[in-house]
Structures are given as structure tokens and as C-alpha cells.
Amino acid sequence: MTILIPAWRDGRLQPVEKLAVHRLGLRHKAVSVFAMRGRDTLLQRRAAGKYHTPGLWTNACCTHPHWDEAPSDCATRRMAEELGLDCPAPEFRGRAEYRTDVGGGLIEHELVDIFVAEIPVTQEPAPDPDEVDATRWVGLDDLLDDLAHHPARYTPWLRIYLAEHRTRIFGDLVQA
Numbered sequence: 001m002t003i004l005i006p007a008w009r010d011g012r013l014q015p016v017e018k019l020a021v022h023r024l025g026l027r028h029k030a031v032s033v034f035a036m037r038g039r040d041t042l043l044q045r046r047a048a049g050k051y052h053t054p055g056l057w058t059n060a061c062c063t064h065p066h067w068d069e070a071p072s073d074c075a076t077r078r079m080a081e082e083l084g085l086d087c088p089a090p091e092f093r094g095r096a097e098y099r100t101d102v103g104g105g106l107i108e109h110e111l112v113d114i115f116v117a118e119i120p121v122t123q124e125p126a127p128d129p130d131e132v133d134a135t136r137w138v139g140l141d142d143l144l145d146d147l148a149h150h151p152a153r154y155t156p157w158l159r160i161y162l163a164e165h166r167t168r169i170f171g172d173l174v175q176a
Contacts, residue, residue, distance in 0.1 A: 005029065005064040015067050022052065025099065025107030028064065031074045032161070033090055033115045035060035035083075037137060039173050042125065044083065045134040046155070052102040055133065058155040060085075060117075071113035079117065083135065084126030087117035094168050100156040108157060114169060140174050 004015035007028035021028050035042035042060040046053055061082050065074035075090045093116050099109040125135045138146075147154055147162060166174050 003064075004067065006067055018064065019051065022102070022106040022108065025109050027097075027099075027109045027111060029071075030108075030110040030112040031061075031063050031065055031071050031078070031115065032059055032112050032157070033061040033075045033079055033087070033117055034093075034169055035079070035085065035087070035117050035119045037119055037121060039140050040137040041140060041143065041170075042083075042119065043136050043138055043143070044125075044127065044132045047129065047131055047133050049130065052104055052106045052108075053155050056155045057153055058158045059161065062155075062157065072115065075113075075115045075117070082128055082131045084128075085117075085119055085123055087119065090115035090117040094165070096161070096165050098157060098160045098164075100160065102156060110157070112157075114161070114165065116169060140170060144174070 003018040005018050005021055005028055006013055007016040007021045007026040009016055009026055016026060043057045044060060045057050046055060048054045061078050063074060063078040065071055072090055076088055079085045079087045093114045095113055097111050102108050127135055151159055161169060
């Protein structure tokens, strides 16, 4: 199945095949969701079959919206599809742009809408095994400490978010 995502090519936004976007390092639209329970955030370990960064830990959900899909709708849809979690009203926390090598000759150059979703204790993830190998809730301080000591365990974009955007994402829950 060919997946098309919104990317800028030849100076205009157009649907481009997902793998081509990453091979060419094209700037493209993306969505990231941080699922929270108080000071704990949900991490997922990317499935071994993912075409880039398999086996690395990252925030709850990272994805690309469909062509005419609103970012908040995309966040809600993918949290359900990847993690089996209902989050009908994720809170928009801003937009970030980054460009990073993700290995295998692939580049992520994303314009990302970042959301935070508060997940009640009555909901537990039910991950899609094609997307997610494991999940875990972790305290923000513990995450920041582990990331400082073991950055290779985490996706490049999670490292960027926590280094450059953590106050915007987590507010008063973390020190600037």
C-alpha cells in the first residue's frame, strides 16, 4: 500500500510517497503526541519492523496526517490506532521544525504539531504490534536523567523535543 503524506516539493505542498519523503529529506507535516498522567509520560518502543529507528524509545505517538486531515484529528486517530487509547481532545502545545538523520540514508525534516493528552488511569495502552514493541509510563525527571546518560536508547526527535521544547510541551512539570 502506498502512503502519501503532505510534503513540500518544488516549493509547494503536495502529496508525496512516505518513503520518498524520507529518502529525499523533504520537509513534511507531522504530529507528535505526549500522553500524560500527572508527571508521568507514556513512552513507546518502536516495533522491530519499522523502516527507521526500530527498537528505540519515543513519545507516545508520532505520525503524519492524511492530506486534508486536521492535526488534532490525526493525533486522536493515531493514538487509537497505535496504542488503543481514547484521547478525543489533545491539547495543542505548539509547532516545531527539525531536520535529523534517522539512519539508513533517511532524513526526517518535519514541521510538527505537538499535542499533549491527559490519559486517565482507567485506560491502559493496547499497542498495535506492527507499530509498537512495548510501552511504559515514566516520570519526567527519570526520563530526562536516562536520556542524558543513554541518548542512543531514544529517537532523535524525542531528544530534540526534550532539549529544545520541553518547557512548551510540559510547562511547569519540568525545569527549563
